[in-house]
Every structure is written in structure tokens, then in C-alpha cells.
Amino acid sequence: MNDTNQMIGILKTLMVSDNYPIASPVVPDTMADLMRKPAPTEWDKTKRGVFADIQRLVLKRQDYVNMLKIMDGLEYNGLTLYGMTQTENGEPAWSNIYIRNIYTRDNDIYVDPNLTNKLVIGEDGMSVFVYSPKDDCFQIRDKASTDYVIETHATFGDLLASVIDTVK
Numbered sequence: 001m002n003d004t005n006q007m008i009g010i011l012k013t014l015m016v017s018d019n020y021p022i023a024s025p026v027v028p029d030t031m032a033d034l035m036r037k038p039a040p041t042e043w044d045k046t047k048r049g050v051f052a053d054i055q056r057l058v059l060k061r062q063d064y065v066n067m068l069k070i071m072d073g074l075e076y077n078g079l080t081l082y083g084m085t086q087t088e089n090g091e092p093a094w095s096n097i098y099i100r101n102i103y104t105r106d107n108d109i110y111v112d113p114n115l116t117n118k119l120v121i122g123e124d125g126m127s128v129f130v131y132s133p134k135d136d137c138f139q140i141r142d143k144a145s146t147d148y149v150i151e152t153h154a155t156f157g158d159l160l161a162s163v164i165d166t167v168k
Contacts (some may be wrong), residue, residue: 004066006091007159007160014167015076023072026084031068034084035059050101053119054084057131063156064131073097074124077167081122081129097121114146124166 015022015130035058037053058065060087073083073095092099104115118130118139127140127150135152138159142148153159 002157002161004063004116004155004157004160005070007157007164008070010164011074011076011160011167014073014164015074015084017018018077020074020076023074023083025070026068026072031058031065031083046106048103050098050105050119053101053133054097056133057119057121060133060136061131065161067156079122079124079163079167082120084099112146114141122163124163129163 014024034055039048041136043051058068067081068084072086073081075095080095081144082095082100083093084097086093086096088094094100099114102121105111115128115130117134118132120128120130121138122129123143126143128146130139130141131137132139138153138160140150140153140154140159142150151159151162153162
């Protein structure tokens with residue numbers, strides 16, 4: 001079992017050595033609000049569902065929350081782990097976990113049935129990284145054929161250890 005903090009430390013070291021920006025951690029008050037407040041009632045069913053799944057993830061998986069306490073997602077060498085609060089020009093960044101999951105579950109082009117009950121937490125050129133609430137595990141799935149699970153990991157640290165090998 002790989003320690004999430006250790007894996008994030010390795011990623012931070014790689015990012016610093018290659019001059020990639022490091023996102024600030026999620027502010028503790030923001031994290032506390034996410035953990036205890038319900039989604040706004042005026043949101044539609046899809047948006048509330050995504051919010052509830054993100055809330056389940058941060059309530060259930062301290063190993064994932066540890067990353068958010070260190071950095072709010074990351075982009076490095078083709079690897080993206082979606083953040084919670086990063087913005088660009090006052091709007092949520094394209095790599096916002098909430099925005100990415102709304103798009104995954106509700107868009108005009110294609111809604112992937114293999115991802116609608118998963119929480120997409122990141123990606124690289126060939127894969128998507130998801131949290132499966134039903135199975136309480138992290139998965140690496142093929143990006144082109146998302147029904148194919150490449151790897152399953154019991155911990156977020158184990159997932160990170162696997163993806164770190166692809167960006168070194």
C-alpha cells in the first residue's frame with residue numbers, strides 16, 4: 001500500500017524540477033463546507049448527483065482528501081488530476097472535478113454509460129481515472145473504451161504510484 005502523501009511528494013518534486021506550477025491546497029473552510037452542506041436545491045438532478053458523489057468521495061476517502069490538503073489537483077507531463085477550486089479568469093478551470101463530471105454525465109454529444117455512476121477524478125492521454133463509489137475503489141480505465149478497466153486500486157496512493165510511473 002502506497003502512502004498518498006509520499007506519492008504527492010514525488011509528484012511535487014517532479015513538477016518543481018520541471019518548472020510546472022503547483023496548485024495551492026484547498027482552503028480548509030471550503031473543504032469543511034463541501035463535507036457538510038447539501039447541494040443547492042435549485043440545481044438539476046445531474047448537478048446534485050455529481051455534488052453528492054464528490055461529497056461521498058471526500059467524506060469516505062481520507063487518502064484522496066490528503067492530496068487536496070497538499071495541492072488542489074495537478075497537471076504534469078500529460079497527467080491531470082482534477083482540482084476542486086481552481087479558477088481561470090474567475091470561472092472554474094477546465095480541470096475542475098465538478099465541471100468535468102457534469103460534462104461526463106450531461107452533454108449534447110455523448111454520455112458514456114460506463115462513467116455515469118463513477119466519479120472521474122483525472123486523466124492522461126490514454127486513460128481516465130475514476131472513483132467507483134459502489135466498489136469503493138479507484139480505477140484506471142481505457143479512455144477510448146471506458147468499459148475496459150486497466151487497473152483497480154484499493155487506495156488513492158496505489159493509483160498515484162501507478163500513474164507516477166507513466167510520467168517519470
